Structure formats: C-alpha cells, structure tokens
Amino acid sequence: MKTKISRTIVITGATKGLGRALADRFVTLGHTVIGCGRSSDAIADLQQTYPAPHSFSVVDVADDQQVGEWAKQHIEADCVPDLLLNNAALINQPNPLWAVPPSEFASMLQVNIQGVYAVIRHWLPAMMAQKRGVVVNFSSGWGRSTSPDVAPYCTTKWAIEGMTQALSQELPEGLAAVAYSPGVIDTEMLRTCFGESAGQHQSPAEWSAKAAETLLALTARDNGRSI
Numbered sequence: 001m002k003t004k005i006s007r008t009i010v011i012t013g014a015t016k017g018l019g020r021a022l023a024d025r026f027v028t029l030g031h032t033v034i035g036c037g038r039s040s041d042a043i044a045d046l047q048q049t050y051p052a053p054h055s056f057s058v059v060d061v062a063d064d065q066q067v068g069e070w071a072k073q074h075i076e077a078d079c080v081p082d083l084l085l086n087n088a089a090l091i092n093q094p095n096p097l098w099a100v101p102p103s104e105f106a107s108m109l110q111v112n113i114q115g116v117y118a119v120i121r122h123w124l125p126a127m128m129a130q131k132r133g134v135v136v137n138f139s140s141g142w143g144r145s146t147s148p149d150v151a152p153y154c155t156t157k158w159a160i161e162g163m164t165q166a167l168s169q170e171l172p173e174g175l176a177a178v179a180y181s182p183g184v185i186d187t188e189m190l191r192t193c194f195g196e197s198a199g200q201h202q203s204p205a206e207w208s209a210k211a212a213e214t215l216l217a218l219t220a221r222d223n224g225r226s227i
C-alpha cells in the first residue's frame with residue numbers, strides 16, 4: 001500500500017475535549033481534518049481557525065439524516081477518510097441506574113451507540129471502495145470494567161467494544177476497526193464524574209501528542225484490536 005503523507009481524518013465531536021485537541025494536533029501535523037459537533041459557535045470558530053481543505057460542520061451524530069448529508073457532501077467531493085474517529089459521546093449525570101431518567105438513558109444510546117453506527121453506515125462504504133482506512137471507535141476503561149453511578153455510560157461503551165469486534169470480522173482486507181480507550185484526561189466529560197479532581201489528570205493538549213501518534217500508526221493489521 002502506498003503511504004500517504006497527508007491523511008484525511010474524520011473526527012466526530014471535534015468541538016471540545018479530546019476531539020478538539022486531536023483536530024488541532026492533526027492540522028498542525030499537516031493532515032486534513034473533517035470534523036463535526038452540535039455546538040454552532042465552536043464549529044464557527046473551527047471554520048475560521050482552520051479553513052479549507054479542512055471542513056467543520058454542525059452535525060448531530062444521533063440524527064441519521066444529518067450524518068448522511070454530511071458524509072455524502074464530502075464523499076462526492078472525493079474526500080474519503082483514511083481515519084474515521086468515532087469520538088463524540090455523552091456521559092450520564094452520576095446516578096444509580098434506577099434513578100437515571102428515561103430521556104437521559106435514551107440520549108446515551110442514541111449518541112454513543114446509534115451515532116457511531118450512523119457514522120459508520122454513511123462513511124464506511126466509501127472507505128471500502130478505496131480499499132483502505134481505519135475506523136476507530138472511542139471506548140473507555142468503562143467499556144472494559146464498571147463502576148457505580150455510570151451504568152448507562154458503561155452500557156454504551158461495552159456495546160462499542162462488541163460492535164467493533166463484530167465489524168472487524170466483516171471488513172474486507174485493507175480495512176480495520178479498532179476500539180480505543182484514550183486513558184483519563186481532564187475534559188468536561190471527566191469533570192461530570194470526577195468533579196474538580198479531574199484537574200489532576202493530563203490536559204487534552206498534553207494527551208493529544210501521544211494519542212495522535214498512536215492513531216496515525218494504526219493499519220489494517222490492527223483490525224479487531226482493543227487498544
């Protein structure tokens with residue numbers, strides 16, 4: 001396989017936290033970033049900071065139609081990802097399972113599971129047509145272990161591990177699907193469950209140097225791995 005120096009990288013949830021830090025890092029490294037998120041202010045900031053060939057769009061991954069239009073627009077412009085990062089996710093407000101409101105539980109499933117499926121459904125066929133590419137589904141330590149008060153989040157991240165394993169068995173040669181647990185990083189998500197003590201952990205900018213290296217090094221040989 002010919003190694004492209006500059007990769008096309010799709011990142012969901014690029015507006016803050018790990019997704020934003022990776023977008024910053026990949027642009028700096030000379031790659032083309034296609035990112036999305038729901039926050040229109042943050043997307044406007046990204047559009048201004050990183051003009052074409054980069055592309056940032058307001059997309060809710062839980063909305064299959066929005067994801068479909070987003071992918072179609074880029075694929076028709078010959079913008080097919082080498083790396084598809086399913087990073088966008090929510091965490092529940094800490095509570096025992098029986099106290100989680102049904103609407104919150106439903107949102108967790110819609111974004112963290114259905115959203116990942118929608119992104120794969122709309123982007124992957126073009127990656128298969130170009131016969132290469134790596135899908136990275138962001139998992140968590142809580143996709144491989146559990147703690148009290150985060151049952152909805154654990155449910156979704158364990159599902160991501162299963163979805164990724166099954167997908168890896170379906171992919172044709174040249175492609176890979178990987179479940180990726182990023183570690184513990186001080187983001188808004190971490191503050192939801194760790195509070196102020198999240199500040200003891202590395203910042204997204206610090207984390208992104210090693211993480212970008214790890215993600216860029218993934219190849220078809222990594223298919224099916226939980227990293």
Ligand SMILES: NC(=O)c1ccc[n+]([C@@H]2O[C@H](COP(=O)([O-])OP(=O)(O)OC[C@H]3O[C@@H](n4cnc5c(N)ncnc54)[C@H](OP(=O)(O)O)[C@@H]3O)[C@@H](O)[C@H]2O)c1
Nearest residue numbers: 013015016017018037038039060061088089184185187189
């Ligand atoms: N931080 C950690 O220590 C840690 C540990 C383990 C795993 N993770 C995983 O790493 C990933 C990133 O987490 P983070 O800590 O960076 O979280 P974060 O700071 O809360 O950021 C989450 C990102 O997802 C986006 N997002 C949420 N719902 C969305 C939707 N429906 N459509 C599109 N974008 C959406 C948010 O943007 P908008 O609000 O603009 O939509 C934001 O950009 C997640 O998958 C998380 O589970 C994080």
